[in-house]
Amino acid sequence: MRIVDVREATMPISSPIRNAFIDFSKMTLSVVAVVTDVVRDGRPVVGYGFNSNGRYGQGAIIRERLLPRLLEADPASLLDPLRDNLDPERIWNTMMINEKPGGHGERSVAVGAVDMAVWDAVAKIEEKPLFQLLAERFGTGAPNREVFVYAAGGYYQPGRGLTGLTDEMQSYFDRGYTVVKAKIGGAPLAEDLQRIEAVLGMLEPHQRLAVDANGRFDQATAVEYAKALSQYDLFWYEEPVDPLDFEAQAAVAAAYDKPIATGENLFSMQDARNLIRYGGLRPEKDWLQFDCALSYGLVEYLRTLDMLDDNGWSRARCIPHGGHQMSLNIAAGLGLGGNESYPDLFQPFGGFPDGAEVVNGFVTMPDLPGIGFEGKSDLYAVMRALGEPALAM
Known part of the structure; x- marks a missing residue:
């Protein structure tokens, strides 16, 4: 079991609205796909995620820092030792290699988008709704x-x-x-x-x-x-x-x-x-x-x-x-x-x-x-x- 690829696409969510601080006319977000080699119903399990509105797309951080760390890691190091599944915490720790404490602005958004896709994949591998798995x-x-x-x-x-x-x-x-x-x-x-x-x-x-x-x-x-x-x-x-x-x-x-x-x-x-x-x-x-x-x-x-x-x-x-x-x-x-x-x-x-x-x-x-x-x-x-x-x- 391993992660085959992590893909990111930066997409617009622009709208002619504003709050007290910003307008959303040029707002973007990152959509992420974590592709695994696990097969369910004849298709590979793919986990999906994205970052919330109000922060912009995070493609550079994902592609230049997070993705290489995940793909260069020993696949076994990303697995849950107690379950036949990926381990979100081990994957998170791998994404954060060589990252200093503090500085929680854009990096936290990039990690959050990938983490969402990981949890989606983990729950799909167990063939459960995520809310059930979390409970x-x-x-x-x-x-x-x-x-x-x-x-x-x-x-x-x-x-x-x-x-x-x-x-x-x-x-x-x-x-x-x-x-x-x-x-x-x-x-x-x-x-x-x-x-x-x-x-x-x-x-x-x-x-x-x-x-x-x-x-x-x-x-x-x-x-x-x-x-x-x-x-x-x-x-x-x-x-x-x-x-x-x-x-x-x-x-x-x-x-x-x-x-x-x-x-x-x-x-x-x-x-x-x-x-x-x-x-x-x-x-x-x-x-x-x-x-x-x-x-x-x-x-x-x-x-x-x-x-x-x-x-x-x-x-x-x-x-x-x-x-x-x-x-x-x-x-x-x-x-x-x-x-x-x-x-x-x-x-x-x-x-x-x-x-x-x-x-x-x-x-x-x-x-x-x-x-x-x-x-x-x-x-x-x-x-x-x-x-x-x-x-x-």
């Missing part, structure tokens, strides 16, 4: 087949007013979501409050709104927003300050007695631990959004979950960023609090397998081997063209 190896043994999801949107878009915003949010509620999220920080406070009040004014009693500043504010502005937002019953106030300014984060938490969410731009267990130590977050109230596809993959995410356990945080307080099926499987298999969802954006990489429906804010995991990409026809067409080009033609 058996690292959870209670029984996955939670129903996962809470919220609809992320509410971006700033040219020429769209409040009616366009509320129409978008209503479309999410019509599709079964109960929590929606809108951007703030890309307009003056007064205008942002108008946007918030427009959405709040349309909510039914069981529906909620979260807001996201994307790390835009300095401490004073974040606290000013916190005081203004305190008048509303928001699901959370997300990423008010720079993700590494833990002192400012603590000041916001001291000024805002309602839930805060953050962590999507922290890319290692060590940075996540510093947030827990110094960011003033409250385990009974706040939410953690670490995204395995940006932060060295599931191997590192498991270390982060162990760290949270040691520090009195429940896994149920984790709702990962990214809106992808990898985190959806992790949520189902390891008991997280839910997952982000992009019903309309960043396609074909966001969303669920074909036919999956959101009912009262929850989606039910289908029985598909691996992560389940094969169940999403538009996404699988892109992936298969990379991993099995002869069959995709």
